[in-house]
Amino acid sequence: MANSAAEMNALLGRGSEFEGKLTFEGTVRIDGKFNGEVHSEDTLIIGEGARVKAEISVANVVVYGDVTGNITATVAVELHAPARLKGNITAPQLIVDNGVVFDGNCQMSSGKSKRQAEIREIAAAAAPESGSDTVDSIDAPIITTVEPAIV
Template sequence: MSSSPRLDDRASSTEPAEAQVQTHLGKGSRVEGKLTFEGSVRIDGQVDGEVQAQETVIVGESAVVSAQIIANTIIIKGKVSGDITARKRVELKAPAKLLGNIITPSLVIQEGVVFEGHCSMGSEAKADKPDKKVALFSKEDRGPVAVRMSSEAIK
């Protein structure tokens, strides 16, 4: 029996979405425009415009993205300025900084994340319609919300 980990063991030690990335925009890359991907993509560089993926979009810690993002799953660890729409799930992981609105049926925000915007959660059908206007609660109807604000949030 070998003491080295099996391929299956190594894959399970990382996030499933990260193990299946088909496209990678590396650190130091800069792209402008509309980007469309059939599978999953990891962004570690700079993107300005729009990003669409059939599967997962991962924004790495070194990434600076100023774009609308639409995908099944969106995982953010870097800086994003723009609205995001996920048909399944959004994960904001420290040290993520998001300045924009979220539409998704499932949302996870880790401690240490900076998020400034509105979040609308509902069914997948609702997430498929990012252009639909969302009725906001009046200030009196909303409960207290704790969001860490920082002048360093998005630069």
Template sequence: MQQREAYTAGSDLNALLGRGSEFEGKLAFEGKVRIDGTFTGEISTNDTLHIGEGAKVSAEISCGTVVVEGEVNGNIKATSAVELHRPAKVRGDITAPSLMVEKGVIFEGRSKMESLEASNVVTLRAAADED
């Protein structure tokens, strides 16, 4: 929990959609972004997205790491990790190599723990011995 508090209080954010703010559209960014307001649309990055407590996000999300404390309606794909912290509410499917769900979180959907690169894996079979 201490790590989450340090990140939340950190000043290394590139952008912030504050409480009371509303945005609709496509959000693509580099670095860390925090949403505390309302967002509808599509979010994509290789970096970190933090959805704060009280935030309401209706979007298809594709990020490196996603930390959720607010409400998300939509699918989440992460190349690194997804963390769901109380009092998060997530309605949608999650695909990530690492998924952490804190007690008290509401999650309605399916989870698939694999890296996005796993879909590109080719299975090789050993050739039969030619004696």
């Protein structure tokens, strides 16, 4: 994930306050106070000392500050000390450092539907043009068996 200031599109600095709906592309960092909603298909960084009270829906979120509200991420949520989160998380990947305070629930989405879409695309490209119904049968669940390792 992008962390350098050179790659950031916007910054809400320390001492700044904003209330409303934030929609953005690229990487945005909040170091001040924010109250409202955040929507993006990219990365949100909540810096140490930041206070965010929001419903957050982004691809990636990296948290060092205080967040009150639910976070939905399509890629990953990272909680780094001294982060404090009071709310629920929905994401396929969650990273939590020692020293983080998380008060809420986490639902790990499997990403299965995205994987099935990728398989459909591959099968459609490889399928003969005669209208074979092989691609339609891919809607069945993908089952993976993992054998326990003997140590």
